Amino acid sequence: MDPRTNDQIRTRLLRRRDELLGEGDVDIEPLKDDPTKKIDEDAAPLAEMEQVIASNRNRARAQQLQQIDLALVRLGEEPEDFGLCESCDEPIPMRRLExxxxxxxxxxxxxxxxxxxAPGTRKHLTDYR
Ligand SMILES: [Zn+2]
Incomplete structure (x- = not known):
């Protein structure tokens, strides 16, 4: 990859990283810590669902940060190989890298x-039968 493209990718990675760091984790409110509040049976499943969504979002964010950090390392250490598919060795299209x-x-x-x-197609689940 030529040095200019390399710089462009690095800039994009750093910008995305800043965005993610700026967002911060979504607060996950504890469900049962408020003894003064009666448990609303209609609201409880909703609150639970919101917790799941928030923790999924936090996890996705942490994963992306990790991928970005790895990409920055690869970009620094192996700029020649950056942008090549790790599976088939073909160059990843610039549009995709952008x-x-x-x-x-x-x-x-x-x-x-x-x-x-994909869930449901994992073969190892049936391997133990
Ligand atoms: Zn490939």
């Missing part, structure tokens, strides 16, 4: 990996 500068796989390989990781 949207997801931390991408390690081309769209085709990513899709393949995701479909084999």
């Amino acid at each position: 949207l997801m500068p931390w991408a390690r796989l081309c769209a085709a390989c990513q899709q393949e990996q995701e479909s084999s990781d």
Whole structure:
């Protein structure tokens, strides 16, 4: 990858990283810590759902930060290999790198990996029978 593109990717990664760090974790409010409040049976499942959504969001954010950090390391240590798909060694299209500068796989390989990781298709669940 030429040094100018390299700089562009680095800038994008750093900007996205700042955004994520600026957002901060979503507060997860404890459900049962308020003894003065009667448990509203209609509201409880909703509050629980909101907790799940918040913790999923926090987890996704932490994962993306990790991917960005890894991408920055790769960009610094192996600038020649950056932007090549780790599975098929083909260059990842610039359009994709602009949207997801931390991408390690081309769209085709990513899709393949995701479909084999999709819930319900995991093979190891049945391996123990
Ligand atoms: Zn690929």
